[in-house]
Amino acid sequence: MFLKRKQQSSTHIIGPATIIWNPESTAYDPNSSKDFRRLFIRLHPSAFLETFEELCRLVRKQNPRPFVEDLRHEVGSIEITGSDSTEALLGVLKPYVSKTESKETQASKFEKLAGCRDAASLPLGSLLAFSIMDPRLRYPPQKMSPTKVDIDAIGDFHKDPCTIPFKLFDRDARFKASNVPTQKSLNRRKGEGAPGARLEPTARDPPIPIILLASRHPKDPQAPGTWTLMLPWKCVLPVWYSLMHYPLSSGGNPRFGGLNELRQLAFERGLPWFPGDFPGTGAGNAWEATQRLYRLKKWERMPKGKRAHYDTLDLGAGRKGEVGTGWNCDYEFLLVLNKKKNEPQHQQGDEDETTGEDRTAQTSDPQEGHKGKKLKPEAKSPLESLVYLPKATFNVHVSPTSEPPPATSVVTVQIKLLGRGTASTCARIYRLPEDAAITKDAAPPVPTTQQAETTPATNLLPTTSSLSFSWADGSDTKSQQQQQLPPNLREQWLALKPTNNTYTNNKKATKKTQNPKVDFEARKRMLARELLAPETITAASNNNEHPLCPGAEDLIGFVTTGSYNLRDGQATAVGVLSAVCARDELLRA
Known part of the structure; x- marks a missing residue:
């Protein structure tokens, strides 16, 4: 079960706990005027202070007043x-x-x-x-x-x-x-008895x-x-x-086994580990803040030639730089993206017109160049605005007729990788992009793999400088991303999904292509259509090639724990998703 406390108009999750009640005595006590019961609350040490302070606050409002005791060292x-x-x-x-x-x-x-x-x-x-x-x-x-x-x-x-x-x-x-x-007295008692005799x-x-x-x-x-x-x-x-x-x-x-072994056991069983996989709680936010400093110091100690350069990371299609801060589970960036998605389109259009008229004035003064476009929310501590939703609470909001979850709510999920490789901490989780309509006036198709970006077709893409400014600014729109990415990106990723019976599917596909009722002219048109169509990655493609990474607007969460699972024999991970984005994807599916 989860311990909760009311915070203004919402409910805040403290953390998981186990409650053990002391059984009531059946013996009659004439000296006792009222029946009192006692219980143990067993929880993680990182959530003790928040729980103890909340209990002390609630106890003052009760009459008769309960008794709260700290038994950590008893x-x-x-x-x-x-x-x-x-x-x-x-x-x-x-x-x-x-x-x-x-x-x-x-x-x-x-x-x-x-x-x-x-x-x-x-x-x-x-x-x-x-x-x-x-x-x-x-x-x-x-x-x-x-x-x-x-x-x-x-x-x-x-x-x-x-x-x-x-x-x-x-x-x-x-x-x-x-x-x-x-132990000294026990050794003395053993010495007084016969060799090998047990002490009573x-x-x-x-x-x-x-x-x-x-x-x-x-x-x-x-x-x-x-x-x-x-x-x-x-x-x-x-x-x-x-x-x-x-x-x-x-x-x-x-x-x-210690705390690290407990975390490994929870990971292999597909369960979230408190507090590392529970952002939105007080202990989870403190853990994330501590790990950010640890990962940053570890990144700074590495030689420049061996550490990852997140600013120049190639995401494909001319995009440079990791989405958000590379060594963080950048929930602040995710909240800003969700906020921009929920804004009305007319407000975004007015803002774009204003920025377009004053672009010359903004570029002249670098301090005023980013007014009205801040990555960080207005709160002093953006992590405190996160709201953790347990699975039972999230399932209430999944129905189309139910109210959507809070905009800053997150939910923990288990991830199983279908292909090779493992997901590490801070890895980005994207949803499959929506299908883009292919029109005659569409831009020429971009390469479908990162390896193909060395071809001369890259000169058709926007420059790196404009892309890097839009990433840091967080103001990319969905239409701009669709022009940069191939329109069939969703089909490319779905083609990598393994099927249950590949032989049967290939046999059916062969029968369709060898239909004897199709005349010779129709076959030539079908062959020409297949040859002129843009290349699509399938599961049988080269393993070194993979489809492009979706755009920033498709970012929905981060991996908090990931590695190769020896129990399941495959790579698994535990991730945290935006509850709003997860609900939208479930309704779309």
């Missing part, structure tokens, strides 16, 4: 994913059993999962809460013996819901669990309350599930140390 968590995640947890987490207390019901359920290898096989929202003993008492952990899957235990997982409050919510229980014995819990070894939450992929049923282990802060290191040394039945030990 409750920690470990995420375990993979096909052997359940086995590793069963080998390390041993339920706490004392002489006076019996084994907890939730602990018995956990031990019945011995044959369940993946957390995704459990029902949605499965949660376990019980107490474990210090894993250092059973160090080094021993390999679990293979057992069969208990299907009845998995089916009856939600049959007996927990009606006892979780001990992890109790401050006293967390404080006692934090007072675990030191004593009064000096407090129980450690934990919460185990099972989650799965929202779409792919074949993706492995994830266990989220929540426990007291000072007990994270002992449990993690034992997990890293557990001998798996498949061989080896569990591998450690």
Whole structure:
């Protein structure tokens, strides 16, 4: 789920979060006048400050006033994913059993999962809460013996819901669990016993309350599930140390992963990673601003002969220079383009006439030459104007009868490349241009590939200086771009799409050309039409050639994460699109 807050007349997304409610106690307490419930809000550290400030603001308006507490240094968590995640947890987490207390019901359920290898096989929202003993008492952990899957235990997982409050919510229980014995004292106790003997819990070894939450992929049923282990802060290191040394039945030990590995796992599963793939949120905007400085410094440190020169980048058809800033996901440029598309045509015409009359005066004064044409919006921080839309919210605006989304809204999508190559961060995402009508007075066709631009036909295109000024100015109109680009650019890109049965399609095409009912004169006219028609790139063309890049007016988003996906065996990416442009393309399709 997503945490949201109201901001003036709109709703602002804070970020994804997990909410865990403490079960209500069925025991009657005569001293309690009102029933109060507690909950945990687990979220990314980058979104904590915004969430905590919003909760404190809302708490002041409530009566009776709720209590908000910061537990960042009292409750920690470990995420375990993979096909052997359940086995590793069963080998390390041993339920706490004392002489006076019996084994907890939730602990018995956990031990019945011995044959369940993946957390995704459990029902949605499965949660376990019980107490474990210090894993250092059973160090080094021993390999679990293979057992069969208990299907009845998995089916009856939600049959007996927990009606006892979780001990992890109790401050006293967390404080006692934090007072675990030191490693030096445990070594002394091991030295007093027989060699290889296991230590038994004593009064000096407090129980450690934990919460185990099972989650799965929202779409792919074949993706492995994830266990989220929540426990007291000072007990994270002992449990993690034992997990890293557990001998798996498949061989080896569990591998450690940090934030970068979590991002890689989310990318391979086709899921957006917070905060890098969530622009429009406070944490996502801060991440983008930090990465811009990092990419700029990295670009400046590279030698001039090896770094990319974005100002002179050849986009084909005489166009020079990357659209926007090369090392940025230039959402500011995208917002300006969308704003110009939504402006009435008569306003644009009046502005063009005014600029045409005063062109001589503007060129004489360079400071006044770009008045009324600013790339940056009027806001001090353009990223703050972005509005992130979740998938459920975006689907509401897809219907033709529904209202369009906000002009500054963005949405996250997954991209799969059909051909070779990979998309890296900050790569531009274009839509297929609309078909342009071919008339008799149309300009001569431009080359259809970037490799063909070395032919003498390039002298028919506008000069580079005028094009570079229009790119930086952002005032290119759709008609100008259609004159520069080939009219069949959309068909050229669609021809690269692989078909399911190429042999059948080629056979049908051969039958059409060999129609015996067509006379000889008609065949000659058809052959002449094919020879004189402009060349169109097909999927069988040279791999070094590709159709031209669409114009700036077809820019709809940027790639935030992209690489070769080893899980799918092809190049994939996660991108951010303008919600308005994405809606228009879905309606046009």
